[in-house]
Amino acid sequence: MKYREIEPNGFLNNFVKCFWFYETTNTEVQHTILPDGYFDLIAEFENEILTNVKLTGIWTKPKDIKIPKNTKFFAIRFKLLAIEYIFQKEIKSILDSTVSLPFLFWSIEKYKSDEFEKFASEVSNNLETSIKHLKQMDGRKLKLFDFVYEQNIKTVAEISKKIFWSSRQINRYFQTRFGITLKEFLNIVRCNATYEEISNGNLNPNSDYFDQPHFIKEIKRYTGVTPKELNQNKDDRFLQLSKMD
Structure with missing residues (x-):
């Protein structure tokens, strides 16, 4: 199998983690996709x-x-902010599942x-154009997802205090748009950060986990294995941990 990524530049980085390409050869393969805190639009040839x-939801298992x-x-591979400002919809209805999209x-x-490079370049340019015409964005949401994905702040309470947005309102936003709480999303992103x-x-656990048993329990909760x-x-088996060429 072959795999590669192209990362976006500038403001688009707030919405897109990367464009990615995957290829199998003359053998069928089986993988287990692990929760990572993103959702994907995938074209299959x-x-x-x-x-x-198809469009995937957020994986929680x-x-x-x-x-x-x-x-x-x-x-x-999209960051969650893309749901609201690029797709302009919710994604909770396809939590842990996918939905087909028209080829058009x-x-x-x-x-x-x-033509993967052409695909990545042209879609990137189109997305950059579309976000330039967005209405005024909620700066709290930009800060929130920056804190989450960069792992700078670890708890809902800390994020709430930093962005002046109540925990209750944040969780309502997450439940309405994404179908999960911010606390669970933080746990998924933290787990994803351990894969490498x-x-x-x-x-051995990093400082984000209380001790070894807690580390093992949380990893097993989201991956199904130790x-x-x-x-x-x-x-x-685990695509995110594979050493691919």
Whole structure:
């Protein structure tokens, strides 16, 4: 399999984590997708033909997937702020699931399976244009997601105090738009931040966890397995921990 990412520049970084490409060869593969605090738009090509366009919800538990041979994915990994300001909808209705989109969505049908760079460049330019015409954004939300994704502030109470937005109002916003509480989202992002360390063999908790039992419990809660099993990553089961070319 092959995997690569292209990261956005400038203000778009508030909405998009990366554009990513994935390819299987002549063998079907199975992966387990782990919760990471993002959602994705994915265009799937089988044998060079576009066969599916879908939007994922937020994953709060591991998801087993089977990917056919000779398959390519063009995808965009979005930060949660994109739901409100780019998609202008909620995503709670597809929590831990996906919804199909028309091939015409964002003119995805025009791209050939060997045009990932063109896809990333043109969609990036279109998104940059669309956010320039947004109405005045809520600065509290920009700060909130910056704190969360950068792991600068760890608790709901701290975030609430920093951005002058009550915890109750923040959680109502999260439940309405995303279907989860901010506390659970913080836990998912914290868990995701450990994947690289675990893949490199560090099975000891960082300062974000009380102790080793708490670390193991939280990792198992969101991945279904222990840190040791994640590190072993047999047959590249866990895509986020795989060492890909």
